Amino acid sequence: MSAYDIAPGVDAALAAFTLPEKLGFGAVTAPVMFSAEWEEGTWRRGILLPYGRIEVWPGSRVLQYAELVFEGLKAYKVGQSRANLFRAQDNCRRMQRSAERLAMPVVPETLFFQGIKAVTRACAPFIPARSGQSLYLRPFLYGTESGYLLRNSKSFRFMVIANPVESYATGAPTVAIERQEVRAAQGGIGTVKASANYAASLRASSRALARGHTVALWLDATEHRYIQELSGMNFFAVIDGELHTPELDGAILPGITRDSLLKLAPRLGYAVHERPMALDELLGQIGSGRCSELFACGTAAIVMPIGGLAEPDERTFRPAQTDQVAARLRTALLAVQERREPDPFGWVREVA
Amino acid sequence: MSAYDIAPGVDAALAAFTLPEKLGFGAVTAPVMFSAEWEEGTWRRGILLPYGRIEVWPGSRVLQYAELVFEGLKAYKVGQSRANLFRAQDNCRRMQRSAERLAMPVVPETLFFQGIKAVTRACAPFIPARSGQSLYLRPFLYGTESGYLLRNSKSFRFMVIANPVESYATGAPTVAIERQEVRAAQGGIGTVKASANYAASLRASSRALARGHTVALWLDATEHRYIQELSGMNFFAVIDGELHTPELDGAILPGITRDSLLKLAPRLGYAVHERPMALDELLGQIGSGRCSELFACGTAAIVMPIGGLAEPDERTFRPAQTDQVAARLRTALLAVQERREPDPFGWVREVA
Numbered sequence: 039m040s041a042y043d044i045a046p047g048v049d050a051a052l053a054a055f056t057l058p059e060k061l062g063f064g065a066v067t068a069p070v071m072f073s074a075e076w077e078e079g080t081w082r083r084g085i086l087l088p089y090g091r092i093e094v095w096p097g098s099r100v101l102q103y104a105e106l107v108f109e110g111l112k113a114y115k116v117g118q119s120r121a122n123l124f125r126a127q128d129n130c131r132r133m134q135r136s137a138e139r140l141a142m143p144v145v146p147e148t149l150f151f152q153g154i155k156a157v158t159r160a161c162a163p164f165i166p167a168r169s170g171q172s173l174y175l176r177p178f179l180y181g182t183e184s185g186y187l188l189r190n191s192k193s194f195r196f197m198v199i200a201n202p203v204e205s206y207a208t209g210a211p212t213v214a215i216e217r218q219e220v221r222a223a224q225g226g227i228g229t230v231k232a233s234a235n236y237a238a239s240l241r242a243s244s245r246a247l248a249r250g251h252t253v254a255l256w257l258d259a260t261e262h263r264y265i266q267e268l269s270g271m272n273f274f275a276v277i278d279g280e281l282h283t284p285e286l287d288g289a290i291l292p293g294i295t296r297d298s299l300l301k302l303a304p305r306l307g308y309a310v311h312e313r314p315m316a317l318d319e320l321l322g323q324i325g326s327g328r329c330s331e332l333f334a335c336g337t338a339a340i341v342m343p344i345g346g347l348a349e350p351d352e353r354t355f356r357p358a359q360t361d362q363v364a365a366r367l368r369t370a371l372l373a374v375q376e377r378r379e380p381d382p383f384g385w386v387r388e389v390a
Numbered sequence: 391m392s393a394y395d396i397a398p399g400v401d402a403a404l405a406a407f408t409l410p411e412k413l414g415f416g417a418v419t420a421p422v423m424f425s426a427e428w429e430e431g432t433w434r435r436g437i438l439l440p441y442g443r444i445e446v447w448p449g450s451r452v453l454q455y456a457e458l459v460f461e462g463l464k465a466y467k468v469g470q471s472r473a474n475l476f477r478a479q480d481n482c483r484r485m486q487r488s489a490e491r492l493a494m495p496v497v498p499e500t501l502f503f504q505g506i507k508a509v510t511r512a513c514a515p516f517i518p519a520r521s522g523q524s525l526y527l528r529p530f531l532y533g534t535e536s537g538y539l540l541r542n543s544k545s546f547r548f549m550v551i552a553n554p555v556e557s558y559a560t561g562a563p564t565v566a567i568e569r570q571e572v573r574a575a576q577g578g579i580g581t582v583k584a585s586a587n588y589a590a591s592l593r594a595s596s597r598a599l600a601r602g603h604t605v606a607l608w609l610d611a612t613e614h615r616y617i618q619e620l621s622g623m624n625f626f627a628v629i630d631g632e633l634h635t636p637e638l639d640g641a642i643l644p645g646i647t648r649d650s651l652l653k654l655a656p657r658l659g660y661a662v663h664e665r666p667m668a669l670d671e672l673l674g675q676i677g678s679g680r681c682s683e684l685f686a687c688g689t690a691a692i693v694m695p696i697g698g699l700a701e702p703d704e705r706t707f708r709p710a711q712t713d714q715v716a717a718r719l720r721t722a723l724l725a726v727q728e729r730r731e732p733d734p735f736g737w738v739r740e741v742a
Binding site: 063064065067071089091092093094095096097100101102103104105106108110139140141142176178180184185186187188189190197199201218219220221223224225226227232233234235236237238239240241243244245247253259260262269270338 | 417445454491537577588614
């Protein structure tokens, strides 16, 4: 007997699904989703449902007070008979930290994996199998109770939705330096994956896109001097042939891809440095050639080369090379994720 | 012909509604709600609907990226045959500023008032009529598009829900000084009414409640030295018989009740000061007796006396008096809102 229920309509939804040729990132939605509700201190039995709209009260705290935390992770099935999750344990732990920061109930590890695996198993026949493709999983937890009193909900829902995705083929886009607005301050919620962090970055991100850049690069809230991260990706620079990334300063999201690169890079011969990175110093190092390359990383793009950093007045600082070190790291990481190379850190787990 | 549609079921929902004796604040929901959708640069025709759950895509930006801004305002019908809105024009303008800060489409003034008035008119027969009671209106705007790309939605929905409410009878609760966590930083979104601001304050607010206080008192993000606001209310102190409130520092919400008090108080003989207010200086002034009273203000509570400020170690600084100046201001403001006194600033507008 399964530990969760399967709603009527799931088989039909799965049978009706055909994987399109063009996947993009988030454009195609898997035909099933997982849901489990929390009330009075207890998680109820979960259920696998056909994918579809969900009902919320208009005055619910998830809407009115952004009481939602989420995760993003991938299941790979490239040259394998079964799906393989990458560092899902770390996503589970981070989602627990996110929930704690917002004083929401924690999703237990067993429930987290039940949801992830239920969706992954049901979708296994159509997890795309070309290198770089995967099933992107988006678990999230939100407060369902209506009410204006400033406190947490007394009822919650944990869900997992999924998307068959292809690898981001982005070229090497430029990034817009954001010198005015602030994404996250120390003492705030920047270190956890809460929907609220993204609201603060929407205007700068939309403006960056409108100006022809891919996204905004954020600086620290106090001095507007130190690099934090891109909206949704961590930042790396290659300086004198070594890797530098902003240290976790209490406002940056501790990315799992970031951590994976910090562990993999030394095996490829790159020294790594986590330190406060002053933007203006870095711009000088791009000018002098000491900084030879920039890239960003995250679950979606894995490793994304950056073509240059654009000031608000469009002066753009372009490093001499793009996608050299980045490509080596992406290839090495993807080889572990797709189980083409040994997995020295025990990051990959087959879904039975 | 009405400028908006009326859904089947609205008449039945209105006919079935009975106003309960006990209203609380948000516990009773009005039986109708207003909705209008935005797509491709155009607002579609609005509709009045029976109150009920709304459908959202699980991957929608309102959920995943907290793409939601809202307002709160009241319609009074105390001793009047028709409902009267208080400073609704200011709520409309603030909602437009909120939308701009998140790069969302602005709700035009005509649509904002169409929604507010449609709900107010339909609910007019049961707007509670005892002094301090009112119909609380909650307009909100959110992004409905699914997708993980960090930019705004391409489709939006404007809604108005409402609650018959009674006056907060809170006594003079204590407030928990929050010395670690941060609600909003300059350059962030604290100055607008976005759901995301409340997510950041949930843990501190829930902790404050658990410790027996009503809510948290926030300090500035940089130095943790200057008073900002309570989660959801602005802060005032009576010092040497004059009113002091933190100046709008680029992180505080410019409350409409705050502004109303700053304008009304001089007519009652109180000098008013907007200035940076260092917390430790204020605690000293409470100790010496120079600060005689504290209170908070907002649309919900109007003017809420504060019994004292509690440090994390529970040392509590209690001013010598509570609800003296606060009561005078509340009475004066409510008299304008309920049209028992002249309205020198043109704040009140009858809903025809």
